[in-house]
Amino acid sequence: MLKVIILPHPHREEACRLAERIxxxxxxxxxxxxxxEDWPEKIREDFDVGIxxxxxxxxxxxxxLLSPLGIPILGIKVGGLGFLLDIVPEDYKFAVxxxxxxxxxIEKRGTLEVIVESEDMIKGKFLAINDAVVSKGTFARMLEIxxxxxxxxxxxxxxxxxxxxxxxxxxxxxxxAGGPIVSPNLDCILVTPICPHxxxxxxxxxxxxxxxxxxxxxxHEEVMLTVDGQVGLHLDTEDRVRVSFSNIQCKxxxxxxxSDFFNTLREKLHWGEGIGDA
Numbered sequence: 001m002l003k004v005i006i007l008p009h010p011h012r013e014e015a016c017r018l019a020e021r022i023x024x025x026x027x028x029x030x031x032x033x034x035x036x037e038d039w040p041e042k043i044r045e046d047f048d049v050g051i052x053x054x055x056x057x058x059x060x061x062x063x064x065l066l067s068p069l070g071i072p073i074l075g076i077k078v079g080g081l082g083f084l085l086d087i088v089p090e091d092y093k094f095a096v097x098x099x100x101x102x103x104x105x106i107e108k109r110g111t112l113e114v115i116v117e118s119e120d121m122i123k124g125k126f127l128a129i130n131d132a133v134v135s136k137g138t139f140a141r142m143l144e145i146x147x148x149x150x151x152x153x154x155x156x157x158x159x160x161x162x163x164x165x166x167x168x169x170x171x172x173x174x175x176x177a178g179g180p181i182v183s184p185n186l187d188c189i190l191v192t193p194i195c196p197h198x199x200x201x202x203x204x205x206x207x208x209x210x211x212x213x214x215x216x217x218x219x220h221e222e223v224m225l226t227v228d229g230q231v232g233l234h235l236d237t238e239d240r241v242r243v244s245f246s247n248i249q250c251k252x253x254x255x256x257x258x259s260d261f262f263n264t265l266r267e268k269l270h271w272g273e274g275i276g277d278a
Contacts (some may be wrong), residue, residue, distance in 0.1 A: 001098060003032045005047040005071070006076075007062045010037055010055030016080040018089050019053055022076075025093055029100055030132030039065070047071050049099055049253065055080020061226045063111075063250045072106050072251035074099065076167050083171060083268050086254060098255050106251045109168045109261070110187050110208065113246040114227055118239050126227040129250050130169030132243055134214050134235065135194060137222025142197060148213040149206060157201055161194035164212055164243045168250070171269065173229070179203045181271070184261060189245060208245040215240055 004026055008019035016037055026033040034045065043065055053064040053076045066073055075085030076092060087095050098104050112128040126132070136143050142158040165174045170182040170190055179192035180203060191204040191212060206212070216223050216235060223235040235241070265271035 001032050002049065003045075004049045004051055004099070005033070005043065005045075005066075006033060006035045006051045007039060007053070007058070007065075008035075008037060009058045010039060012054060012079055014089075015053040015058075018076065018092065021098065022051060022053075024091050026096055029096060031096070031100060038072050042073070043069055047254065049074060051076065052085075055082055056084050057230065059084050060129050061230060064065060064228075066128055067111065067129070067248050067250045068127065070251070072253050072264075074104075074253040080269055083264065084168070084252065086259060091277060099253070104253050104255050107184070107254050109184055109250040109252060110166050110212060111246040111248050111250055112164065112166055112189070113241045113244050113248075114164075114225070116225060116233060116235065116239055117242060118236060123239065124225070124233045126231055127246060127248060128164075128169070128227045128243075129166065130172045130228045131163050131165035131174060132241070133161060133163050133194075133218065133224075133226045133229075134225065134241055135224055140222045143223060144197075144217040145193075146215040146217060147191070148215075149204075149210050151211075151213070154204070155201065157193070157196050157198050157252065159193045159196040159198075159201075162214055163190075163192040163194060164214075165190045165192065171265070174203070180205070181265065187245070189243070210244070212243045213240055214243070240246050 007017035010137045023033045026237045050066045050071050050073045076087045077085040087115045114126040114132045116123040146156045147154045167182040174192040178193045187208040189206045194237045225233045
């Protein structure tokens with residue numbers, strides 16, 4: 001019997017109502033379902049599929065629970081941009097039937113392991129689906145950032161911050177900071193400076209086997225590490241942020257092999273359209 005966990009956006013009424021309809025339908029189709037409107041800190045049962053209802057932020061949060069367990073995710077878009085979610089609410093029965101019949105495929109997205117080291121201790125460890133961002137506070141001076149790749153110095157420069165992202169995250173904050181769009185089926189790590197005080201500093205595309213290390217020099221009142229725009233950690237002077245490709249994959253369920261990344265870019269971001277077409 002297929003076993004499904006359902007995770008709606010906990011504060012979006014439309015998502016919670018849809019979750020109730022889905023749990024009724026999966027039960028009627030002889031699928032074992034668990035609905036969590038109040039999300040657990042850890043998943044303590046074995047599930048075959050996670051159904052996530054909300055926007056991209058909801059899916060990112062759910063992936064931190066489900067991806068380490070290898071549970072694939074079916075995203076149903078309710079509110080928000082929904083760049084990562086394919087299914088609209090009115091198609092939920094169609095989607096559940098596809099799951100039951102095994103008529104789907106899994107798209108695997110790379111993730112990042114983010115470790116903050118302070119002297120000889122680990123201050124924090126995180127999983128990033130989109131990105132890890134080191135940035136200054138609202139009123140702080142520019143940061144003095146030192147960037148290493150595989151323990152070799154790459155650059156030292158003043159900037160408002162730095163973004164390390166996956167290909168999935170290339171269409172998020174990195175894109176706004178001038179980074180390139182990267183196809184999600186490419187395994188790589190993208191490093192994008194935020195407002196660097198330099199004419200020559202540009203984004204870097206690195207091998208997934210590389211390890212990136214970021215050190216912020218001098219003393220700043222506000223320096224933050226933010227992971228996927230959801231988890232924040234204050235950084236002290238000389239803390240080291242190490243980012244590498246994780247062995248954990250975010251598995252997204254697609255109901256059609258005709259899912260087209262570039263079509264999504266055109267529909268959601270109006271990419272490649274003229275000014276009069278947007």
